[in-house]
Structure formats: C-alpha cells, structure tokens
Amino acid sequence: MSHYISITESERAEMLKAIGVADVADLFVDVPADLRFPTLDLPAALAEGEMARELRRLSSKNSDVLNYSCFLGAGAYNHFIPAAVDSLLRRSEFYTAYTPYQPEISQGTLQAIFEYQSLMCGLLQMDAANASHYDGATAMAEGAIMAINATRNRRKIVVAPSVHPQYRSVLRSYTQGLGVTITGDENPAASVAEAASLVDNETAVFIVQSPDFLGVLHDLKPVAEQIHAAGALLLMVTNPIALGLFQTPGMVGADIAVMEGQPLGIPLSFGGPYVGVFSCTEKLLRRMAGRLVGVTTDLNGQLGYVLTLQTREQHIRREKATSNICTNQGLMALAATIYTSLMGKTGLRKVAELCYQRAHYAAKAIGQLDGYEVLEQGPFFHEFVVRCPRPVAEITQALHAQGIIGGYDLSKDYPHLDNAMLICVTEQNTKNDIDQLVAVLGG
Amino acid sequence: MHTYEPPIFELSSPGKIGAALPDAGVPETELPAHLLRDDDLAGLPEISETEVVRHFTRISQRNFCIDTGMYPLGSCTMKYNPKIHEDAARMPGFAFIHPLQAEETVQGALQLTYELQAILAEISGFDQVCLQPAAGAQGEFAGILVFRAYHLDRGDDQRDEVLCPNSAHGTNPATAAMVGFKVVEIATDSRGNVDLADLRAKVGPRTAGLMLTNPNTLGLFDENVHEVAKIVHEAGGLMYGDGANFNAILGIVKPGDVGFDFMHYNLHKTFTTPHGGGGPGCGAVGCKEFLADYLPGPIVALKDGQYTRHTPAKSIGRLKAFKGNFGMFVRAYTYIRMLGAAGLRSVSEHAVLNANYLRVNLDKIYPVAYDRTCMHEVVLQGKIKGAPSVHTLDIAKRLIDFGFHPPTVYFPISVAESIMIEPTETESKRNLDAFIDAMKQIALEAVESPELLHAAPTTAPVRRLDEATAARRPILKYDQAAIAALLNK
Numbered sequence: 044m045s046h047y048i049s050i051t052e053s054e055r056a057e058m059l060k061a062i063g064v065a066d067v068a069d070l071f072v073d074v075p076a077d078l079r080f081p082t083l084d085l086p087a088a089l090a091e092g093e094m095a096r097e098l099r100r101l102s103s104k105n106s107d108v109l110n111y112s113c114f115l116g117a118g119a120y121n122h123f124i125p126a127a128v129d130s131l132l133r134r135s136e137f138y139t140a141y142t143p144y145q146p147e148i149s150q151g152t153l154q155a156i157f158e159y160q161s162l163m164c165g166l167l168q169m170d171a172a173n174a175s176h177y178d179g180a181t182a183m184a185e186g187a188i189m190a191i192n193a194t195r196n197r198r199k200i201v202v203a204p205s206v207h208p209q210y211r212s213v214l215r216s217y218t219q220g221l222g223v224t225i226t227g228d229e230n231p232a233a234s235v236a237e238a239a240s241l242v243d244n245e246t247a248v249f250i251v252q253s254p255d256f257l258g259v260l261h262d263l264k265p266v267a268e269q270i271h272a273a274g275a276l277l278l279m280v281t282n283p284i285a286l287g288l289f290q291t292p293g294m295v296g297a298d299i300a301v302m303e304g305q306p307l308g309i310p311l312s313f314g315g316p317y318v319g320v321f322s323c324t325e326k327l328l329r330r331m332a333g334r335l336v337g338v339t340t341d342l343n344g345q346l347g348y349v350l351t352l353q354t355r356e357q358h359i360r361r362e363k364a365t366s367n368i369c370t371n372q373g374l375m376a377l378a379a380t381i382y383t384s385l386m387g388k389t390g391l392r393k394v395a396e397l398c399y400q401r402a403h404y405a406a407k408a409i410g411q412l413d414g415y416e417v418l419e420q421g422p423f424f425h426e427f428v429v430r431c432p433r434p435v436a437e438i439t440q441a442l443h444a445q446g447i448i449g450g451y452d453l454s455k456d457y458p459h460l461d462n463a464m465l466i467c468v469t470e471q472n473t474k475n476d477i478d479q480l481v482a483v484l485g486g
Numbered sequence: 487m488h489t490y491e492p493p494i495f496e497l498s499s500p501g502k503i504g505a506a507l508p509d510a511g512v513p514e515t516e517l518p519a520h521l522l523r524d525d526d527l528a529g530l531p532e533i534s535e536t537e538v539v540r541h542f543t544r545i546s547q548r549n550f551c552i553d554t555g556m557y558p559l560g561s562c563t564m565k566y567n568p569k570i571h572e573d574a575a576r577m578p579g580f581a582f583i584h585p586l587q588a589e590e591t592v593q594g595a596l597q598l599t600y601e602l603q604a605i606l607a608e609i610s611g612f613d614q615v616c617l618q619p620a621a622g623a624q625g626e627f628a629g630i631l632v633f634r635a636y637h638l639d640r641g642d643d644q645r646d647e648v649l650c651p652n653s654a655h656g657t658n659p660a661t662a663a664m665v666g667f668k669v670v671e672i673a674t675d676s677r678g679n680v681d682l683a684d685l686r687a688k689v690g691p692r693t694a695g696l697m698l699t700n701p702n703t704l705g706l707f708d709e710n711v712h713e714v715a716k717i718v719h720e721a722g723g724l725m726y727g728d729g730a731n732f733n734a735i736l737g738i739v740k741p742g743d744v745g746f747d748f749m750h751y752n753l754h755k756t757f758t759t760p761h762g763g764g765g766p767g768c769g770a771v772g773c774k775e776f777l778a779d780y781l782p783g784p785i786v787a788l789k790d791g792q793y794t795r796h797t798p799a800k801s802i803g804r805l806k807a808f809k810g811n812f813g814m815f816v817r818a819y820t821y822i823r824m825l826g827a828a829g830l831r832s833v834s835e836h837a838v839l840n841a842n843y844l845r846v847n848l849d850k851i852y853p854v855a856y857d858r859t860c861m862h863e864v865v866l867q868g869k870i871k872g873a874p875s876v877h878t879l880d881i882a883k884r885l886i887d888f889g890f891h892p893p894t895v896y897f898p899i900s901v902a903e904s905i906m907i908e909p910t911e912t913e914s915k916r917n918l919d920a921f922i923d924a925m926k927q928i929a930l931e932a933v934e935s936p937e938l939l940h941a942a943p944t945t946a947p948v949r950r951l952d953e954a955t956a957a958r959r960p961i962l963k964y965d966q967a968a969i970a971a972l973l974n975k
Contacts, residue, residue, distance in 0.1 A: 154548070
C-alpha cells in the first residue's frame, strides 16, 4: 500500500463490514463486469529516492537558464525572482488550499487575490482586474469575446500582425464556432496604422500590442481615438515589466488590457504554469469572465473578503455564463502579487530601466558587427530584431555550444524577416553576458 | 494566529523596497520621453522584504488547507499533495527552461511529456493524449471544438446541439455555449443514471455529442453508460467524458472501453497537482484514433530516438501559448511513476471505500439522494428531521467549528439541499470517524439548539460575511475611502 494512504488492513476489514460487503471489489458491481479491473501496462512503481534520481536524470538533459545565458524572450522572459516569492508560495496554507468558496476559512487566499486585483489595476491604470486567466493568450481571446458580446451586433475583430503570433492563433481557436471575422494580420509586415485602418462600423474590437512581439513601443493614444470614433473597443496587450516605465493601457484609453504575468516572479517552466492578467473599464465589469474578489464586513463588522458578482460565472449561470472558466491560475497570481509587492514602485521602475539600458547596449554592439543589422523599427523596450548573415537556426546552434541560448527565429511567423532573430535582454543578462554574445556572434 | 492583517497598501511608506537590484553597468541610453507613463506608479506600494514576508505569512494563516485538515469537497478531489512533487517541479532543468528553446536542448522535458501522454492514454483506454489544456474547462472546450471540427469535416453541418445531463458541472453547458452549440438538458432517472427515455426523446440528427461525467456528480457510476453511448453513437453523436471524477476508477475501468470517444483529465484532482487556492490546473485530453487528427497541439512524438513536437493535421488549433502547464506535468508524472498500476488501483479502491464508509454511517440522519453503493463521493441532503429552520449552509458552516472544511454544498443542483462529500483515499479512518461524529453532533444541535448552526462559524478568522453588500456595491481594488465608509456603515 502506498505511503499516502492512511488505512490499515484491519481498519479496511472493519469498514467493509460496516458497509456490508465482503471485499472492496464488491463496491464496483455497477461497472460492467467484462470491463472491470483492466490491466494497466505501466512502468513499475518507484520509491521516492529512485524517483528523485530519475527526475534529476531527465532534468539534467535540458539546458537551463541558470547554466546558460539566455537571450530568448518572445513572450516568456527570464527575470530575477527574489527568494521570498517561492518561499511564500511553498506555504501549504496557500498551495494546498482550494478555490475560496468558503470565505470564512479562506481569507488568506481571498485577501491575496484582492491585493492582486488592486496591484494589477495600479500597474495597468485600469478600473478592474479579475482573479486571473490561464495565460496572456487566453486572456486576450476572452477579452475579444467580451468585446463581441459588449458591442452586440458587431462581429469583426481586427488584430495587428505585431501581436504575438501564438496569441493570434489562440484567438482563432477560441472564436472558431462563434461566427466572427478576424482580419488585420493577413500581411505580416503591416503597420499598426495599416491594421487600424480596417476598423469600421462592423468592428467590435481592435487588438494591438505594445511593446509588440518585435519589441517596439507604440504611442497608442491616437490609435485609441480613432478606434473609439468608429464605435469599437480597444484591447491592448502589454508587458508588466515595461509598465514600470512606459505608457499604460489606462493612459491610452484602452477598454480592455491583458498581459502575460509570467515576468512578475514566475519561472519559465517550459511554458507554464503562467498567469493571464485581465483588466477592463468599469463599464465592462459585469461582462468580465473569471473570479472576482470584493471586500465586505462580517457579522461583527470586521473587514473581510468574498468572491463576488458570481452571477457572471458558469457554476451559477451555466450556458448563459460569460465564459466556461472555472479553475484559474491562483497560485501564479499570488506569485505576481508577492513579486509586485517586493519590487514596489521603485523596484519595478528599476527592473524596467535595467532591461531597457542593457538591451540598448546590446543592440548597439550587435549593430556594429559585420554582417549583422539591427532593424530600425522605432523605440523599443527589451527586444529587438537582428538581421543575421546566416539562417538563425545555425547561429543558435553555434551559440548553444558556447553556453548561450540565442534569440527567436522570426522567419516562420514573419516571412519578410528571413534570417532575422528576435533578441531579448533582461536584468538577468550582465554586461559580461552581452559582451560574450557579441563576441560569439562576431567570431 | 488569525489576527487581522491590513491590506498590503497600508504597510507602504515612501523610500522602501523589498528587493536588491544591481546597477545597469552599461553606458546610458536616453528614454523616449513621449512614451513614458505619467503617474510615478502611484498605485504600487513601497515595502521592505521583511514586511512583505510577514504580511503574506500572516494572511496565509487565515486559510484552511489540506495540510491542516480534511477537505471533503465533492467533485474536487482534495487529496494529499506529496512534497516530492514540489521539489521535482523546481529542478533547474524543469523550472528554468524556456518554452521556445530548440528541441535538442530540452530532450528531458520532452521525454517526460511524451511518457505522461502515453501513461494517461493507457490508464484511460485512449489512443492519443494532448497535455496542452490548462484546466478541466479548457479540456472540455478542446473536446467540444474537436466534435465540431469532426462533424464539419465530414460535411455533417446540421449538428448544433450538445446534450448535458441535469447533474452536469456548470462548465459543461458553459463550454458547449462557448463553442456555439445549443445546450439540451437530459433528465436523471430514479437510480441517478441518465434517463434513457428522455435521452431517446432528445437525441437526433442535430446532436453533436453528449457530455457525461462518470462516475457522475451524484457520486454514482452510471449503470446505463453502454446504452447511453450506443444511443448517442447511433444518432451520429459523440461521447465526451468529463474526467472530474476519474479518481474513482483508476484501474477499475477505462473510459475508452465503455463508449467514450474523448475525455479530459484533471491532473489537479486525480493526479494531485496542488489546487493552489484556485489553480493552476491541467486539463489534459485523450481521444480515440479517429479524432486524433483534430486535437490541439503541440503533441510530443518520438522519432528516430529524438523527441519532437508536432501539431495534428486537422487540429482545432492551439488553446494557449506555448505547451501547457508543464510544472503540473512534472508533478502528475512523479505521482503516477511512484504509484504504478497497483498503486493507482489502490487509490480508487480506498477513495470508494472511504466514501461508502461515510455513506453508511450518515444515511440514517442525512437522507442520501440515491440509495446505492456510491463511488468516491456521496451526496446527502441537509434535511434533518425536527430541524425545519436548518439548511445545508448552516450545517456546512458549523462543520468549520468542528475543524473540517465543509463539503461541496448546493451542488449538484438537481438535488435539494445537497451536501456532496468526497473524503478521498488519503484520509485515515480516525479522521473519517471524527467527521462522522461531527456530522452526528451537528444533527443533534440542529434539533436542540439550531442557533448554534445559524451563528456558525464562530472559530474561524471571520464570522459569516455579508455577500449581498459586496455584490451591490463592489469594491474590487484597494480604495481607502471606500473601505472606511464600508466599516463605518
């Protein structure tokens, strides 16, 4: 019997007797007899020490960003995570608790979510944020669906091609049964202005990203005016670390703002679990998907926290709910809450400055190498596009041999950017790392 | 313990920071002035590390959790979360690898993913598994999108309805609606199974499929499952299996053998990846060969000794960025590899044993919704003889004073005053007996001093909370003035 089970043989016999059956197998008579107790062809069970060895063996086959210097971003970022974040996440009280459906004994989780909502609103300058989505991509897709529902008869979504390619494909997956049209990104080289020019009186929402997938920062104030004049909503995708310095969705006048919260204290983990930050204006609040925490008082008049406005959600409204979302990314939202609290206003600005300064230093140095060209696209945050003298796959292979994880190969998603690499520099890349990268590229 | 802890914003004073950051160490580049934010990050606090750690430690102590006690939430499978899982997911080669790295630099992670796909397929009797969906609801979404794609691919474009039993989780009808289908509800018969007469009346050429949880949310294995599948298949529909209750049937029966075409697994329930206060989860999906071409991607394959990723030919597309909640894959993989086939069967045997033990000890006091052998959970009713003023909510809140997390209440909605109890296999007999004693004591109190139940809980960090006010005047982010007004009301 496994060491997770707490019942002895004799207790088991006693319990079966109380139930009135002779054997545990008798509890399964409702299962078709010919299919009952199938053989499971699985590897033999391992003891904990054996398992730990096997896991270390698998783990050691991967090149990790602790042992390699990483210049890969493209939607998932290698940032410094203070030790306090994981130390708190590993508290059983947080990670072994369920969704806070019983508020009296879930005040810790509820208060943390309330603080998360508040911090995200502060970072984004938006009116309301929910308790989280699966990731940035699904938050964007659900934002687009919310915009469709909010604008009633409008069935068109316009999306700029500089929005993360995987986010755009999730958007198409999510909306495939809803009879909507998605346009704007047919030409991968189209500018934000060119995409925005497709917004008309049939359009529910214009989706734009800043800093965009290629690292570029956009001034979205005039775009917002144009979109609103057409009666459509503006959905802005952004990056939480960039918000330490740059234009926020609230300043721009975005109606919906989403972002991947992974840069806020969440490890890369091969793509997940991350956290989708979702926010909107007061006006759209009751159309929002997902859980929301609000404050109230208890019988003694003490401040307390509860899940609220639940009539939007599937467990109450079933097929009329704003979304099917139930499980979210609670623990990852907690990581973002702790990280944002630790950094605070000074730390977040500082991290953003480190990224900006070091990325610009790297871009200048790489731009001076023979055969390499940094594409002039406008102001950028911590990612930039480098045109290389050879296919990117060849270069990343050579970099890997020198202990460097190279940038993202843009040729598949943006055919006009052949032999182009998207390089990301964060506060984790020291001047020495950057000089090393430049030396290997140049060599 | 349990002391009030103010919102974190009230700990803030100008000039404090909770992290040590380096200098840039490179020549400075000017910032683009017209693109800067204009509010000096006014919405963010300034706090030291010491204060942040103390704040979150203190609020954590206002939570109930599995590591402090029994958490018998029906349909949620709140079992013990093994500690090695947490170490495993944090190993450098798992926690610190980038999702877009070249395949040859992440072979260990791809191997783990590939093996978990194969293991889940074997346990459930399916041909192909995709681990990408982030939660059960997203697994359902994948399945119903696949059903839609399958029918359309065959030119069968009249199917615009999805059937859901009235005992279904809310996510089932919500999912069908999100894919654009009309939801048709099917009744439950007197034994708690799908009502075959109602099903026959409603199934037809418009049926895309039926979503069934089995064991169902009444805690019962549907005795008609073969017949249900036959009826749906004969009408050209497909069978979706909601795996929320898979914990009852590991090594007992394979869903793929009883007529299901597609199912999702909740790794955060059955395979004990921690619930994390509401997530993250993983809603991996499995299906029969004839649907495999429509699965979301990427899926990991083994070719010439190398693990590679691919997206199926007619895929419904990607459901989230990157690969899925990989940290959850590592935990579930660790769990299954340590238990093996016999260990998994023992999980379900003990889960079902424990639930039935609670059933026979409580069904004289709390009417059982369906008087049959149950699976891993039992649905009772909070209707105590001689206690007309007492409702299920009062019983649930009183359980808190006895040191237990309340069961799931008022679900399934098809049972009045329902109390859905899932003890899981990891509870000891001692704890089950203590829970039974508490439930018996509460039933006595309900008759003799119902005010104890109405006032409960009294031992929790807060008393019952005014949810109506929270919804009427929502305060959804920190606002000192609004909170002060609320407290002075």
